[in-house]
Amino acid sequence: MKALYFEKPGIENLKIGDVKEPKNGLKIKIIKAGFNPLDYNLISGNIIYNVNPMPHIPGSEVLGIAMEDGKNIKKGDRVIVYGKIFDNNCDMCFSGNEQLCYNGGIWGVITDGGYSEYISIGEQNIFRVPENLDDNTAVSIGIGALTAYRALKKANPELHKKVLIYGMGNTGIFTAQLAKYMGLDVYALSRKNMPDIKTFKEIPGDLKADIVINPLGGDLFSDSLKHVKRKGKIITYGILNGRFSSMDIAGIYTNEIEIYGSTGGSRLDLYELLNIMGTHKFSLPVYKEYSLWDIKDAFNDFKNRENGRIIFNL
Ligand SMILES: [Zn+2]
Numbered sequence: 001m002k003a004l005y006f007e008k009p010g011i012e013n014l015k016i017g018d019v020k021e022p023k024n025g026l027k028i029k030i031i032k033a034g035f036n037p038l039d040y041n042l043i044s045g046n047i048i049y050n051v052n053p054m055p056h057i058p059g060s061e062v063l064g065i066a067m068e069d070g071k072n073i074k075k076g077d078r079v080i081v082y083g084k085i086f087d088n089n090c091d092m093c094f095s096g097n098e099q100l101c102y103n104g105g106i107w108g109v110i111t112d113g114g115y116s117e118y119i120s121i122g123e124q125n126i127f128r129v130p131e132n133l134d135d136n137t138a139v140s141i142g143i144g145a146l147t148a149y150r151a152l153k154k155a156n157p158e159l160h161k162k163v164l165i166y167g168m169g170n171t172g173i174f175t176a177q178l179a180k181y182m183g184l185d186v187y188a189l190s191r192k193n194m195p196d197i198k199t200f201k202e203i204p205g206d207l208k209a210d211i212v213i214n215p216l217g218g219d220l221f222s223d224s225l226k227h228v229k230r231k232g233k234i235i236t237y238g239i240l241n242g243r244f245s246s247m248d249i250a251g252i253y254t255n256e257i258e259i260y261g262s263t264g265g266s267r268l269d270l271y272e273l274l275n276i277m278g279t280h281k282f283s284l285p286v287y288k289e290y291s292l293w294d295i296k297d298a299f300n301d302f303k304n305r306e307n308g309r310i311i312f313n314l
Pocket of ligand 1: 086087088089091092094100101102103104
């Protein structure tokens with residue numbers, strides 16, 4: 001089968017070639033793949049830990065068609081991959097937290113991913129997509145929407161509470177749409193103007209939110225403390241602007257602020273999310289679609305694109 005692979009990281013080292021078809025699960029024909037910061041960083045060589053096997057096929061977010069019957073999945077089903085590999089054999093897995101499995105990792109990093117004509121993966125990692133979802137939204141669920149959903153769930157949101165979201169990338173947009181679905185009052189820090197969301201290029205000093213979702217990290221993280229209400233919650237799931245932040249710890253305890261980390265989501269989260277997305281209107285802006293085999297052109301666009309995501313077609 002045709003696949004993209006590299007023997008050492010770097011976009012210049014990415015090759016298109018014939019590789020052996022994998023046979024360790026259910027066969028899926030790939031029809032679309034997402035281009036995430038994760039994929040970008042993996043190909044660029046910014047993620048080097050645990051990349052396996054070598055040569056390596058990247059790609060951690062795909063939409064495909066099942067080519068054979070499984071126990072629950074039927075041949076012809078439109079499916080996505082739950083992107084965490086897990087052993088189902090540790091206390092994290094036993095408690096339904098596969099995303100935290102001690103022996104697991106990210107599909108496409110610790111295993112070959114989906115930038116290829118076919119993949120083969122165990123049925124425990126395959127989920128059927130509801131009919132009403134268009135292909136481009138569906139391919140964006142496995143990482144972006146799932147991360148957004150778990151982050152919101154962690155905040156245990158109540159109707160009409162104020163949520164402030166930092167950044168309107170893929171995950172931020174899904175967070176905003178899901179927060180609206182949950183009946184929250186949504187505010188966002190973003191350079192872009194988003195329809196139906198109150199966006200600010202700079203957050204007003206008097207804005208106090210019940211929930212702040214801040215995946216940006218760096219010095220912007222301490223800003224969350226200024227914009228969260230007493231007894232409010234701060235959720236983080238990323239370090240886009242840096243790993244370290246200095247903050248006034250007194251502000252945390254004197255206001256009884258709760259800070260939560262969130263990463264990806266569990267299979268139960270994905271199951272719940274697909275049920276929600278199957279009955280309500282969700283969509284993500286697309287910047288441009290490319291053939292997967294033209295990934296080098298897409299690479300240049302990745303950093304310069306203004307709004308929306310890059311999708312690969314096969
Ligand atoms: Zn485990």
